[in-house]
Amino acid sequence: MSMDFTEFKRLLGADPRSRDPEFRRARASSPEFEKAAAEADRFEDVLARAVSVPVPEGLLDDVRSIPRRHSAAATERRWWPMAMAAALLVAVGAAGVTWKMNPSWDSVEDYVSDHYRHDGADVLALADGQVAGEVQALLAEFDVEALPALADIIGVIKYCPTPDGRGVHMVLNSERGPITVIYMPDTPVADRERIAFDDREAMLVGLKSGSAAIIGTPAQQISDLHALVQASLVPLPRRS
Amino acid sequence: MNSDDDRQARFDELAGAYGADLYRFAMWICGDDALAKDLVQETYLRAWKALDKLQDTGAAKSWLITILRREYARTFERKVPKFTDIDTVVVPEDGELEPDDRADLDILRRSILGLAPKYREPLLMQVILGYSCEEISDELGVSKSAVMTQLFRAREQLKAKLQKDGVTGNVHGLY
Numbered sequence: 001m002s003m004d005f006t007e008f009k010r011l012l013g014a015d016p017r018s019r020d021p022e023f024r025r026a027r028a029s030s031p032e033f034e035k036a037a038a039e040a041d042r043f044e045d046v047l048a049r050a051v052s053v054p055v056p057e058g059l060l061d062d063v064r065s066i067p068r069r070h071s072a073a074a075t076e077r078r079w080w081p082m083a084m085a086a087a088l089l090v091a092v093g094a095a096g097v098t099w100k101m102n103p104s105w106d107s108v109e110d111y112v113s114d115h116y117r118h119d120g121a122d123v124l125a126l127a128d129g130q131v132a133g134e135v136q137a138l139l140a141e142f143d144v145e146a147l148p149a150l151a152d153i154i155g156v157i158k159y160c161p162t163p164d165g166r167g168v169h170m171v172l173n174s175e176r177g178p179i180t181v182i183y184m185p186d187t188p189v190a191d192r193e194r195i196a197f198d199d200r201e202a203m204l205v206g207l208k209s210g211s212a213a214i215i216g217t218p219a220q221q222i223s224d225l226h227a228l229v230q231a232s233l234v235p236l237p238r239r240s
Numbered sequence: 241m242n243s244d245d246d247r248q249a250r251f252d253e254l255a256g257a258y259g260a261d262l263y264r265f266a267m268w269i270c271g272d273d274a275l276a277k278d279l280v281q282e283t284y285l286r287a288w289k290a291l292d293k294l295q296d297t298g299a300a301k302s303w304l305i306t307i308l309r310r311e312y313a314r315t316f317e318r319k320v321p322k323f324t325d326i327d328t329v330v331v332p333e334d335g336e337l338e339p340d341d342r343a344d345l346d347i348l349r350r351s352i353l354g355l356a357p358k359y360r361e362p363l364l365m366q367v368i369l370g371y372s373c374e375e376i377s378d379e380l381g382v383s384k385s386a387v388m389t390q391l392f393r394a395r396e397q398l399k400a401k402l403q404k405d406g407v408t409g410n411v412h413g414l415y
Contacts, residue, residue: 014388
């Protein structure tokens with residue numbers, strides 16, 4: 001029994017390139033079927049053209065380089081903890097272990113100075129600008145993201161303790177040299193409060209979600225980065 | 241050729257054979273050029289890590305699409321993609337077309353992005369990836385008859401939109 005026109009139109013709309021023998025026969029079975037098939041073919045041509053957007057230049061080269069980049073990153077990941085451990089041992093010895101095991105501070109000011117003394121200088125030295133792919137993934141765990149103006153200059157990013165749980169320790173590769181930023185997801189601060197310790201100064205930043213501390217030398221004029229950090233470390237958009 | 245070279249060669253083959261279609265598919269399901277590029281790169285990174293699990297080269301395309309769709313779902317859970325205006329994500333190579341025909345294609349592109357995901361995704365699998373209805377059914381985990389209904393309705397909605405917007409040129413008079 002041959003295919004009726006209603007069924008033929010249904011198949012044309014669902015699977016116009018179908019290789020089903022009965023469907024192929026039906027296409028040429030009468031002028032009415034032929035006309036409908038030709039119209040469907042023309043629509044498919046236009047549809048195919050509409051979706052055929054050009055592939056961005058360089059994307060496939062980037063894809064092909066994934067094995068090489070992955071291999072380099074894996075090597076870096078294998079060495080990074082050992083390098084950090086060695087640096088920490090030299091810098092702070094057993095006290096560093098105690099610091100991490102028992103993080104308790106009377107104030108945010110104490111935390112910022114204590115944290116920086118603990119590993120601030122060691123982490124600064126690691127800034128190499130090779131973390132672009134890790135920044136957003138790590139920040140997303142705290143439901144925040146770094147906008148490009150900030151993300152593009154983050155040279156180191158890692159977890160760290162804060163007064164109220166886990167946070168993020170970053171180093172910005174700024175024009176004034178490496179500057180530390182600590183993101184504290186659950187710690188309220190007095191916005192723009194300044195802290196001075198040793199040869200460093202810090203400025204606290206109130207954010208839409210959590211807070212941050214910018215730490216550098218007086219010469220680096222870290223207050224100039226307040227606006228950038230406040231505007232660029234923002235909550236992830238929520239699904240409406 | 242050692243095993244590393246062999247692995248790299250297999251990966252290069254996958255990139256060359258499916259990279260462009262994966263990008264196009266990703267672009268149309270998420271509507272964002274930057275996110276689409278990220279999705280493709282993340283898909284291939286995961287593919288590289290799991291390449292030894294791909295025994296049947298003939299199943300490579302569906303394997304990659306499955307990875308990409310999962311990654312997109314994961315991204316969507318974490319962050320709502322910013323849907324960009326189609327003008328900023330599509331750079332069509334339509335220079336040789338008449339202005340009316342370019343306008344028609346533009347309407348069609350906007351209409352595709354306006355389709356509900358349950359209609360858009362199977363349609364893109366069919367048109368961009370060349371999937372059969374059975375393959376779409378397998379990938380989406382719905383019956384073949386449901387897939388055919390979604391495809392039929394997707395096309396009907398696009399045609400209705402084109403009619404409503406009074407298209408001219410190549411697609412004029414089709415309906």
